Amino acid sequence: MDDIILKVENISKQYRLGVIGTGTISHDLNRWWSKIRGKEDPYLKIGDTNDRSVKGKNNYVWALEDISFEIKKGEILGVIGKNGAGKSTLLKILSKVTSPSTGIIKSRGRIASLLEVGTGFHPELTGRENIFLNGAILGMTKPEIKSKLDEIIDFSGCMRYIDTPVKRYSSGMKVRLAFAVAAHLEPEILVVDEVLAVGDAEFQKKAIGKMQDISKGEGRTVIFVSHDMDAMLKLTKRCILLENGRVKENGATGKVVSKYLSDQSVEKSTLQWEKEDAPGNQFAKLLKVSVLSDDNSVKFNFDLTEKVFIEFEYLDLNEENKNTAILHIINEFGTTLFASNEFDNPEWESYHDQKTSKIITKCAIPGNFLSEGMYSVLVAVGSYNPSMVHVKIEGALNFRIINNPDILKTQKNVGGKWPGLIRPMLKWTIEKEGI
Amino acid sequence: MKQTKNTWLFEISPKKNLFAFDFREIWRYRDLLLLFVKRDVITLYKQTILGPLWYLIQPLLTSVIFTLIFNSVAGIKTGEIPPFLFNLTGVTAWNYFKDCLTNTADTFKKNEHIFSKVYFPRVVMPMSVVISNMLKFGIQLLILTFFYLYFVFYQGYDIQPNIMLLFFPVLIIIMALLGLGFGMIISSMTTKYRDLSFLVTFGVQLLMYISAVVYPLEVIKEKAAQYAWIVEYNPMTTIIETFRFMMLDQGVFTLNWILYAILISGLVFLTGLLVFNRTEKNFIDTV
Numbered sequence: 052m053d054d055i056i057l058k059v060e061n062i063s064k065q066y067r068l069g070v071i072g073t074g075t076i077s078h079d080l081n082r083w084w085s086k087i088r089g090k091e092d093p094y095l096k097i098g099d100t101n102d103r104s105v106k107g108k109n110n111y112v113w114a115l116e117d118i119s120f121e122i123k124k125g126e127i128l129g130v131i132g133k134n135g136a137g138k139s140t141l142l143k144i145l146s147k148v149t150s151p152s153t154g155i156i157k158s159r160g161r162i163a164s165l166l167e168v169g170t171g172f173h174p175e176l177t178g179r180e181n182i183f184l185n186g187a188i189l190g191m192t193k194p195e196i197k198s199k200l201d202e203i204i205d206f207s208g209c210m211r212y213i214d215t216p217v218k219r220y221s222s223g224m225k226v227r228l229a230f231a232v233a234a235h236l237e238p239e240i241l242v243v244d245e246v247l248a249v250g251d252a253e254f255q256k257k258a259i260g261k262m263q264d265i266s267k268g269e270g271r272t273v274i275f276v277s278h279d280m281d282a283m284l285k286l287t288k289r290c291i292l293l294e295n296g297r298v299k300e301n302g303a304t305g306k307v308v309s310k311y312l313s314d315q316s317v318e319k320s321t322l323q324w325e326k327e328d329a330p331g332n333q334f335a336k337l338l339k340v341s342v343l344s345d346d347n348s349v350k351f352n353f354d355l356t357e358k359v360f361i362e363f364e365y366l367d368l369n370e371e372n373k374n375t376a377i378l379h380i381i382n383e384f385g386t387t388l389f390a391s392n393e394f395d396n397p398e399w400e401s402y403h404d405q406k407t408s409k410i411i412t413k414c415a416i417p418g419n420f421l422s423e424g425m426y427s428v429l430v431a432v433g434s435y436n437p438s439m440v441h442v443k444i445e446g447a448l449n450f451r452i453i454n455n456p457d458i459l460k461t462q463k464n465v466g467g468k469w470p471g472l473i474r475p476m477l478k479w480t481i482e483k484e485g486i
Numbered sequence: 487m488k489q490t491k492n493t494w495l496f497e498i499s500p501k502k503n504l505f506a507f508d509f510r511e512i513w514r515y516r517d518l519l520l521l522f523v524k525r526d527v528i529t530l531y532k533q534t535i536l537g538p539l540w541y542l543i544q545p546l547l548t549s550v551i552f553t554l555i556f557n558s559v560a561g562i563k564t565g566e567i568p569p570f571l572f573n574l575t576g577v578t579a580w581n582y583f584k585d586c587l588t589n590t591a592d593t594f595k596k597n598e599h600i601f602s603k604v605y606f607p608r609v610v611m612p613m614s615v616v617i618s619n620m621l622k623f624g625i626q627l628l629i630l631t632f633f634y635l636y637f638v639f640y641q642g643y644d645i646q647p648n649i650m651l652l653f654f655p656v657l658i659i660i661m662a663l664l665g666l667g668f669g670m671i672i673s674s675m676t677t678k679y680r681d682l683s684f685l686v687t688f689g690v691q692l693l694m695y696i697s698a699v700v701y702p703l704e705v706i707k708e709k710a711a712q713y714a715w716i717v718e719y720n721p722m723t724t725i726i727e728t729f730r731f732m733m734l735d736q737g738v739f740t741l742n743w744i745l746y747a748i749l750i751s752g753l754v755f756l757t758g759l760l761v762f763n764r765t766e767k768n769f770i771d772t773v
Contacts, residue, residue, distance in 0.1 A: 058494075147498060147605035150767040156498040164604060171600045175529040184525055187518035188604050 055159075056272050057122040057145075057240060062154035064115040064140050064296075114140040116296045118154070122240075127266045127273040129283045129304055131311050132293035138276050139244065141293070145274065146242050160239025160272070163189050174218030178209055178228055181217050185232045199235045206261070207231035208254075227254055234261045241265065244276045255282075262286055280308050280384055309424060312383045318351045319449050329366065335374050335432040335441035338409070339364040342428070342450045352451050355423065355474065359416040359450060363393070365432050365442075367410045372434040373403035374441070376412050379429035380421070381446075387429075388421070388472060394435075422474035423454045512607045522614035527621055541625045545581055549574040556700045564702060567645065567734050571637050576699040578630050579661070579729040582623040583722060584690055586665025589615045591672040591686050594769050601769070608766040609759065612670055616662045623658070634733070650739070651732040661725055664751035670758030674765035697722035702730075703738050721750040 115137045122128050132138050143149045145156065146164030171188040172181050182203055186196040196203075204213055207228045209220075217225060233241070243262070259282060265271050277283055283290065283304060290307040292300035294314075300307045321341035329336040343360040344350040353359050363376040376393040393399060393412050402410065428450075431443040549570055556562045557569035564572040590612035594601065597611055637643045676682045696717050698706070703723060707714045717723050724747035731737040 143602075144498065148602055150498065151500050153500055157494040158497070159495050161495070171604070173525055173529060176525060180525075180528070184521045187515070187521045188600065188606060190515075190606065191517075192514075193517040193521075 054124045055121045056124045057159070057162075058157045059118055059120050059145075060155050060157070062115055062118040062141070062144060062151045062156060063113055064137075064144060064149075065152040066112055066114050113296050115144070115151070118293075118296075118298055120291060120298065120301055122272055122274065124159075124239075124272055125266050125270045126289065127262065127275055127287045129287035129290035129307075130274065130276045130293065131278070131280070131283060131290060131308065132299075136293040137296040138293055140296075142242050142244055142274070142276060158240065161190065161237075162240040162242060163233070163236045163238035164242035164244075172217050172225065172229065175216055177216055178207075178213040178220070179204075181228065182232055185229060186236075189233060189236055190238065191236060195237060203231045203235050206234065206257075223254070230254075230258055234258070234265065238271070240272045240274065242274045242276075259285055280312065283308060284384065309383045312425065319447065320349045320351045322444075322447055326366075330444065331366070331432065331442040334369040334372075334434065334439070336366040336368065337363070337430070337432060337442045337444070338366060340428075340430045340444075340447055342448050343413070350450070352453055354418075355421075355452060355454050356418040358418045359421070359452075360413050361416070361428060361430075361448065362411070362413045363430065363432070364409065364411050367403060367408050369403070369434060369441075370405045370407070372436070372439075373400060373405075374410070374432055374434050375399065375403075376410070376414075377429075377431040377433055378414060379431075380416070381427045381429060382472060383425040386472065388426075419476035420473060421452050422469055422471060423452050425449060425451050508607065512609060515606050515610050518606060519610050519614050519617070522611065523618045526614065526618035530618075538625065541622050542629050545574065545577050545626050545629065548577050552577065552700050562701045562705055565736055566643070567736055568637055568641065568643060571633055571643075571645075571734070572702075572730070573700065574630055574633055575730050575733050576726050578623070578626045579726050580694060580697065580699045580722075581626060582619060582658070583661045583665045583725070584694070585619045585622065586616050586662055587669045587672075588686060588690060589619065590666055590669025592676065592683060593669070593673040594677045594765065595673070595683070601766075609670075609762060612666055612673070612762075615669075616666050620658070620662075630733075645734050648732050648735045650728075654729075654732060657725060657729060657732070660721075660748055660751045663755040664721060664725075667751065667754035667756070667758035670762040671754075674758075674761040674769075677765055677769040693720075693722065696720055698726050702736070703727050721747040 118137075118141060120128075130138050130141065140149075142164065144151050146162055148164075171185055173184065176184065179200075182200065183193065183196050187193070204210055207224075207230075209224055209228050209231075212220060212224065217228075220228070233243075262273055262275070263286065266273050273286075275283070275286055287304045289302065290300075290304040291298055292307050292311050300310050321339070323339045323341075324330065324337065326336070326338070329338055331337055339362075341349050341362050342351070343362055344353070345358050345360065347360075361378050363378075365374075365376065367374050373394075377390060379390045380388045382388055391414055393414075396412075426449060427446045428448040429443070429445050430447045431440055433440040433443075552573040553569045556573070557564065562569075593608070593612050593615075601608065634645070638645055672682055672686055694700075697720055698717055703714075703717065706717050724743050727737040728739055728744055728747075731739040
């Protein structure tokens with residue numbers, strides 16, 4: 052109980068859609084009229100779920116609905132969700148930029164936000180002056196900033212330009228400076244939104260490291276919002292998934308992230324085209340790709356032990372070179388596990404004799420090899436020497452590997468997700484010596 | 487011990503007490519206030535050719551034109567005081583009030599990009615405007631003093647400041663409160679109803695004509711007696727007249743009248759603070 056630093060209870064936020072300014076006075080009067088009669092706000096009752104893509108029935112929506120969670124001291128909490136899921140609204144409420152329509156947030160520490168870095172930077176002021184201004188906007192006092200000035204300048208890596216007006220800075224430098232100021236803030240809770248999207252790789256690494264230091268070494272709490280799942284996995288242990296203004300998942304980051312990613316993809320087990328509109332060029336046209344099980348039926352969910360077959364059907368029109376089907380297997384975190392080529396078949400050359408034909412080829416991915424999770428397949432047809440890609444479709448297919456304990460015969464361990472990107476069954480030799 | 491552990495530092499909730507001012511919080515952000523002032527001062531005239539000279543040109547030209555139109559053409563008498571000095575005195579004081587009002591009237595709109603990202607007591611922003619305007623006012627006062635001395639020593643006018651000049655700082659505070667109060671009220675209203683911002687420039691100009699800037703109060707009492715009360719009950723008239731009374735020892739000054747002005751500006755300021763306070767919590771949704 053005592054180590055809970057922030058408690059969010061049933062927070063909701065209502066917004067009015069459409070053109071602000073038409074009818075607001077009448078609505079305001081209506082509100083005021085029901086208020087003096089001691090009635091409820093008439094517009095707080097009607098409200099749709101916040102789904103961006105569906106046309107709503109009325110002009111009021113709940114951007115957030117009944118959000119509750121707790122954060123422990125020193126924890127980094129991630130918040131993920133699609134655009135418009137309510138992430139920014141939540142952060143705005145947390146950082147007191149706007150207030151909730153209902154609900155309450157209780158906090159044991161000061162909250163400082165970094166909703167977009169460089170807030171309040173004035174282009175005419177120098178870097179140094181902006182450090183002071185920005186720091187003060189974020190809630191630091193002048194002596195506090197002064198004592199950390201050298202550290203901030205050093206962290207930003209903008210020493211050379213520190214007395215140059217910020218308008219001469221590159222956008223990356225501005226971000227560095229701004230993040231440096233924010234990272235040296237003193238508040239117990241830091242709210243960070245999408246900072247890592249900018250800045251070069253070196254700085255991103257530095258920023259991630261600093262955020263880890265903040266929570267581990269200095270015991271401060273961070274709420275981190277990003278679309279960068281990689282950074283999310285690196286930084287946070289716990290994560291909240293927002294969907295249409297509600298908390299959909301709240302748990303270990305790995306689980307929540309994969310849930311989020313798999314939610315986004317629909318089952319794509321087969322793709323087929325007519326000859327006329329088949330994707331490709333004059334060398335090759337893709338007719339059909341599918342994920343098959345060993346009985347040649349289209350399948351989405353595979354058991355750990357099962358073989359997964361990826362089948363290609365394409366028109367080989369290449370009269371100059373030998374075509375090959377290519378596939379990439381990409382896991383739910385966006386990492387390409389491996390690529391494979393049709394030319395791995397020893398008789399490949401004999402099938403591609405520079406005559407127009409239809410090729411049907413199938414790649415077998417062994418069972419007991421991929422670990423559990425969602426996979427997407429990039430399919431392509433190309434030729435080598437010179438390298439040419441005739442057709443390429445990212446995320447053309449997908450499938451899921453599940454660990455079904457009922458039919459688990461070969462793999463003995465069941466509990467939980469295994470570490471590692473793949474989960475191969477390898478040969479172990481055992482010897483036993485009597486002592 | 488157990489109890490102290492369970493208390494929360496603060497809570498964020500939709501309901502807000504109308505009178506809940508966190509003055510300690512504003513105090514905690516005093517450095518920010520000063521930094522905003524510094525920012526305004528540094529950046530105002532960057533990349534202009536004449537720079538702070540604009541501070542001087544504007545009141546001087548205004549006074550010259552006022553003198554031509556109201557004194558030479560319209561023939562308004564200013565008593566013992568040379569018309570130019572009379573006008574310059576009025577314009578200098580008026581300008582400070584006007585700047586306080588117009589520069590704070592668009593607080594929410596102008597700072598939307600900051601306000602939508604970070605929280606700090608919003609009232610710091612208009613307060614900083616009022617303070618940074620004081621610098622401009624100070625420079626304009628120097629000009630006024632310069633011409634004052636010119637008229638006394640080279641033109642041989644017998645003008646003396648009044649002992650009440652000692653209370654000049656009080657007058658500045660009244661002006662600042664009045665301008666700030668109106669500015670905060672207007673800025674809060676413009677977040678929802680944009681039309682008001684069109685009214686401000688226009689309204690302020692009209693207000694000047696009923697604030698005894700370009701004529702002594704006695705003149706209007708003489709010439710348009712039935713409308714004189716409008717001018718008389720206008721707290722800005724009190725301030726301008728009092729200022730002239732302090733500087734030039736000419737004009738109407740009574741204690742009741744100045745108390746009235748203090749009361750009104752206090753009320754306006756408090757109302758402004760209330761309205762502003764109410765608006766700051768949700769304005770980002772309506773702006």
